[in-house]
Amino acid sequence: MDDDLSPTATWQVKHHELYQRATRHPFILAIRDGTVDASSFKRWLGQDYVFVREFIPFLSNVLLKSWKESENNSDLEIILGGLAALSDELSWFKNEASKWGVDLCGMTPLTANTEYCRFLHSFTTPDINYTVAVTAFWAIETVYQESFSFCIEGDHKTPTELLGACQRWGNSNFGQYCKSLQQIANRRLKEAPIDVFRKAEEVFISVLEHEIEFWNMSSNE
């Protein structure tokens, strides 16, 4: 293991196989090579709308923990920016759903989504500290950024009607945003007691597992 790597970069190397399965999932590869089923994309769209709504209390809680526990003023503003962006994101889902004929009213979460949302709720208790919660936030956003940016890089065959979704998370500004979250997580992890550090690594692994299940749920009939 390279001593110069940051804690999060070290985990990306150490858990490389899992990381690849989350960021280069067959669902993403099918978008990139233009073979994805419309029904899979629609399932992902409806389920992700439900997930993003559940993400609001999760992220509000990360914000609250930052306000209470962070020694660095800029953290609060960076996290607030992410929370504010969710308003536009929900409008994007509603607009996209009407284009694809997906009815979002009464959309019920499938099992993988329910389990992922339960995991998000587990962060709202006070025993989960800011370092662990902000690491989860970084990992959740980074999987989407790395997955969707792959669909718009190089020689892709992503269908035109899916480019909007891919650009939403794959654009370079969002890439910069994820880097700023990674810097926050690394700064905190470098100072963290060993039990917090270990818990954050466990959470990183759990995020990857939940993301894989979420893509599986989207692509399976």
Ligand SMILES: Cc1ncc(CN)c(N)n1
């Ligand atoms: C399942 C999932 N993971 C991550 C993201 C990016 N916020 C999302 N919208 N949905």
